[in-house]
Amino acid sequence: MSEATIVVDGLRKRFGSTQALDGMTFTVQPGRITGFIGPNGAGKSTTMRVILGLDRPDSGAALVGGQPYRTLRRPLCHLGSLLDAAALQPSRTARNHLLWIAHSQGLGARRVDAVIEEAGLQGVARRAAGGFSLGMRQRLGIAMALLGDPPMLMLDEPFNGMDPEGIIWMRGFLRSLARQGRAVLVSSHLMSELQDAASQVVIVGRGRVLADTAVADLLRTSSSLEEAYLKLTRDAVEYRAANGTEAAR
Structure with a gap:
């Protein structure tokens, strides 16, 4: 599955005075789940939008199986993605949305x-998608990402809105995708879920990669992925409260 590789190479992107991406570089390999984590404003969403051709970088490149996404014919057969579970026509049934x-x-x-x-x-499947809970919309987004049976998938916060049963299902589902040889990129703030599911993790802050390593290697020096993440990103959060703790956005 050598074609099932997502390559992000030296991406730079500025929005006005904000440097959203500052040399972002990493590779998502086939046969593994790669976690993509970082504080708010770290550049995760911008990176994924550049991969999908929704934003153009000022410099650098993002390649899907060796090609820019926007040049692909039948792109869903190469890369399936879930960026926004709410991006649907609420009056359509789930099945008609997918059709x-x-x-x-x-x-x-x-x-x-x-x-x-x-x-x-x-x-x-024959209910209007507008009445779905967030967890069910996530499942509908997953179904959409799978439509083309793609060798690569990119999922943004797929655990959001899931009940415990759904989280267990999602964890097993992601592992099954990797076992099939697919490259899977998962952005999430749920460190415990990524620790259990991902084999590789890309930690980013202020538009650049802070660490690109195996989860097992991080756990040799930290008690959890969350602890390792906090150590690496302590200087890359958007802002801090007066007591020195990270402030909520």
Whole structure:
């Protein structure tokens, strides 16, 4: 699965006076889950948008299987993504939402029904998606990401809104994707879930990579991924409260 590789190489991006990306560089390898973590404003969302061709970098490149995403024919067959679970037409049923996207990629109803089953949506597939809980919308977003049976997936906060059963399902689902040889990039603030699921982690701050290493290596010097993360990002948070603790955004 050598084609199943996401390469981020020297990305720089400025929005006005804000340097959102400052040489962001890392690689997501096939057959593993790579966690993508950092404080608010670290550049995670901008990086993922650049990978998908939604934002253009000032310099550097992001390649999906060796090509820019925007040049791909039937891009969902190369990289499936979930950035915003709320990005749907609320009056459409879940199945019709997926059918609409599938038709844009030359995919048929049989594939739609397959991903509905894989995401555990059989019982609600003909309900309007606007009435879904956040956890169910996450599952619908996962189904959409799987439509093209892509060798690469990129998921932003997939655990959000999940109940305990959903979190367990998501953890096992991500592991199954990696076992199939897919490259999986997961952005999340839930360190405990990434510690259990990811084999590699990219920790970022202020638009650059602070660490790109195996989770097991971090745990040799820290009691948890959360502790290692806090050590590495202590100087990269957006701002701190008067007592020195990180302030909430």
